[in-house]
Amino acid sequence: MKKWLTKLRLVSLFALLTLVLAGCGKPFVSALRPAGEVADMQYSLIMLSIYIMVFVTAVVTVIFIYVVWKFRFRKGDEDKIPEQVEGNHKLEIIWTVIPILLLIVLAVPVVAATFELADVRPMDRENRTPDDALVVNVRANLYWWEFEYPDYGIITSQDLIVPTDERVYFNLKAADVKHSFWIPSAGGKMDTNTENINRFYLTFDSGRTEQAGDYFYGKCAELCGPSHALMDFKVKAVSKDEFTQWADNMKTYEASAEGDLAQQGEQLFEEKGCLGCHAVNPVDERPEQARTGPNLASFGERSRVAGILPHDEESIKNWLRDPEKYKPGNKMTNTYPKLEEQEIDALTEYLQGLKVESN
């Protein structure tokens, strides 16, 4: 039997893979490329546990290979009857105690981190201002995300804007079915339940944000229907100053259309009933049940169309023609009349003009 040989090769192959892959993964989406305090904490737990597990696996593998090789059946062993050993107390104690010790080494930091990551007391502090602890209300909907900044009274969707180098606190809830809010590079996930509000915080390190590129990727991590896989969002982490600037812009922003085509689009937007679901201003006083579509205030600046398609004219048009094709089961399909090509052009023009920064 050469099985042990394949085994050995496999093991070294795995070791190699580990080396190659550990540093790998894209910096904007990989939990192995942490970009903030929370992800760091989790990354160090991951690494600690990997070391322990590699040790355990190595011990097992070494004994295993030795035993399987050394005590294999050889020619002439046909009549050999090995000694029937009952067991060995000392050995039993050894392999009970050592694992216990290893587990303690792991459990202590795990428990500490679990409590540390659940510390959301600053959210409840009296007279909290966004400068002490910025709060974002996340509302997960079938295949899109809404981000509300209660301190500023503004709402945005799909693209989450956060300041770097501070703890950003989140209130998480679901509007329809359960989802889960996850930005791998920034830290682990937390579910958005239907019946309660979950709270946690994340941080985004300015230095590593830059390395990661323009955006971090955010995902829904709980099966929520056909387009669960497509329920992505993007996170833009900017400096505190930029963030405040952006928030102030948002507060005062009023959607307007420039140019004939865009104005025609604006009119269509109302006539076709789009406005019934989508607000175009960041300040949206309607109750959340009425906010049944993503807020499109800064649509012109989005990174993606519908969270997944490249942000260009063609994608917008495609989406308007047949959203079902791009996000099966989405809630926009069939809520508006069929659009003429010309109407689509106008709407696209209008939507692309919805930009906060240029105002």
Added chain:
Amino acid sequence: MATQNTGNPKVDIAYRRKKNAQDMKMQVVSFAMMIFFTVIAFIAVGYEAIEAWFAVPFIILLAVVQVIFQLYYFMHMNHKGHETPALFLYSGLGVGLITVLAFVTIIWW
């Protein structure tokens, strides 16, 4: 394999009859206690002066005692040959209690 006769069925049967009657007496006593506990529990709840913080644990305690009577006297768990039944019943109770504990502590709203 069936019976543990002493050889003389008449003696045996007299003894058994007596034992059964004794058992029955215990069962009637425990029944009386159960009725008593039930009445107490209803009074504890109906009587305004007794407040909830006391009444709730108190009536639960009474229920537990009643159930022990049921199990040990009515269902004969005090007789021998009931070790395995007891083991499994208590395991079931254990799992059930953990479930209840979890549902009253970590399910909110």
Added chain:
Amino acid sequence: MSTLTQRRGFGAALWDYLTTVDHKKIAILYLISGGFFFVLGGLEAMIIRIQLAIPNNNFVSAGLYNEILTMHGTTMIFLAAMPLIFAFMNAVVPIQIGARDVAFPFLNSLGFWLFFFGGLFLNLSWFLGGAPDAGWTSYASLALESPSNGIDFYLLGLQISGIGTLIAGINFLVTIINMRAPGMTYMRMPLFTWTTFVASALILFAFPPLTVGLAIMMFDRLFGTHFFDHTMGGNTIIWEHLFWIFGHPEVYILILPAFGIFSEIIPVFAKKRLFGYSSMVFATVLIGFLGFMVWAHHMFTVGLGPIANAIFAVATMAIAVPTGIKIFNWMFTMWGGSIRFTTPMLWSVAFIPSFTLGGVTGVMLASAAADYQYHDTYFVVAHFHYVIVGGVVFGLFAAAHYWWPAMFGKMLNEFLGKVTFVLFFTGFHLTFFIQHFLGLMGMPRRVFTFLPGQGFEIGNAVSTAGAVLMALGTIVLLYNVVITSIKGEKVGMDPWGDGRTLEWAVSSPPPEYNFKQTPLVRGLDALWIEKMEGKKGMTPAEPVGDIHMPNPSILPIIISFGLFVAAFGAMYHADHAFGYPLLFAGLAITFGAMLVRSIKDDHGFHIHKEDLMNEEDEKGGRK
């Protein structure tokens, strides 16, 4: 009625199997249906892997993918792994403890048919409007939204087969407690019997929460209750708890019997008694016990709070200790032995490092704060396939090769067996090892596709390639089964030569009464002890006498069929007028058959001493 006269013809044979209450035949029924569902679940897995081979693939649509994913998980766990385990339990456990039969032969058959009709019902969803699509965990909010009848099929199908499982569990418990041969004390029971015992106890306590969960979700979906509707005060977290209070013990229900299988095979082919028998038993019981206190490790991200998360994290980690005890004891069983690498032994040996890898990632998952990263990613998928495939499936493959002669009287072809092993083993590691990294690199599970440019391409392609190897391996196994049943040679008693336990002390396959005379057990590895003293077989504990046998019965099928019909009625009652009548008709069939069962006395029959003697002579003559 004389039973020794063999009835011939296909119809008669079929009728024989439909009405059988013989645990050995029920084992074969479980093996065939479990095997069928394994191939079905495997095909679903292949579709999953094909769809995910490249980014933005459109081999299947998003909605269909979710159905396939759900059915893959559900089928594999409930309809493939568990029945296959039951197959070996039924085939082996009664004989291992020296019993003529199980405690409740009728219920044994009922358990099988309930499972069968439940599984049939569940899979009919494919043809009747769509399969369930909320994952095998069927979380409440999504499951209540799901528009098709799929979830109803899931709820009712699992309910029916779940009752069957519960019955089977109770049956094994009573069998093991009450039916052991003289001398077979608890601490002389083979480990497969022990793990069956503990797994059955887990079934007894884990299935009722599932029953309740399924029932109340069914009420919510079909009868307008509001257990999970938060607008009416309901709470979806209740479902998550009920499901996992069942779900976690469930994974030990699967793995413990597999542990038992390895604990049988390793001593036989290392020619050495199991090292540390009593700590193996202790570890088994401890795993079963701890299995009930850890369920919330599937819910770390639900928001239960740090206290609950910390408690459940530590409790979960504790399970590594008894499992480790087992791993080391297996290795030390081989230490100093003389290891023959037969096919069953290859699977058992390969299991040790494979399962360890899966187990240690389990401990990583148990680290609550870090699990926030792992949860619902491919890291979890990698973990559980390592333990399930590397543990349970390896165990089932090992058991199939090992006990095939005990069930069918023929040996599977060793060469083909080794080909299966090499293909499947390689494919397995290729498929699932890389998924750890996919998960850590940010790939969520349960996605029907992934977008390019996130670094997931290579990993998924490799994974798919591995799955193809597993499929090939399975096909070779199926071929082996066919070839063996056509051409395989009959074997006699103890075909492996080094059998240690009682299933090798009877002919292969055993007669319907298992033991002509109940054997006297004088220690652990009862047969081995006799062989070491130069005897050929067991010393009988009783003289030859009449043997009491249970009557066959068609009622189990009828009872199960009634529930099957009733389930359709319950499902369609809101949309069709025939719903309620069908529901009541089904229940009437079931309760009617139960009534017949309880009213008609069934004392079984006897095989007479003379017939036993004659048979002996005949056999002797033929030889």
Added chain:
Amino acid sequence: MHAEEKLTAETFPAAPEKATLEGKNKFLGFWLFLGGETVLFASLFATFLALRNSNAGGPTTQELFEPAIVFIATMLLLTSSLTSVYAMYHMKNFNFRGMMLWLGITLALGGAFLGLEIYEFYHYVHEYEFTITSSALGSAFYVLVGTHGAHVAFGLLWISALMIRNRKRGLSLYNAPKFYVASLYWHFIDVVWVFIFTIVYLMGMVG
């Protein structure tokens, strides 16, 4: 000893329910089943406890429950538990008629209990419009108490069937385990009820 064999008071064993292997298996199997039932009811209780205040604007437990009905029901069921103990007492003494008589009384008490429960449900539905679909509380209440009620109903059917089937046959080692197990079931129903009246009703009244 053969199960169908005709027995006399002398030959009747002390523990007839466990005198044959079938009896022993039935006895143990049934106890194990009760262990499982314990978890089943615990899950329902747990669900009820989690939802007991989720009345969603509908009636609360304080508004609904009436101590009088519950008290009478409790007395009926507790007494029926005692009467079934009497039945088993007579069985052990090989007094078939005594057993049948007391089982009959048990049935009557159980039937009265069930009737009262049905009346109670009817009352809630019609006086308070409190139904299984009113709120999560309604769902949890009716499913928990209803599951218990279904157990009672099943027990009544079971014991009746046993009595009818064996009315002319007298006691044997074949049917003694059946009667014994049925009485265990009946006690178990009572055990569950003790918790129902305590946790659902009494605790529901104090709030």
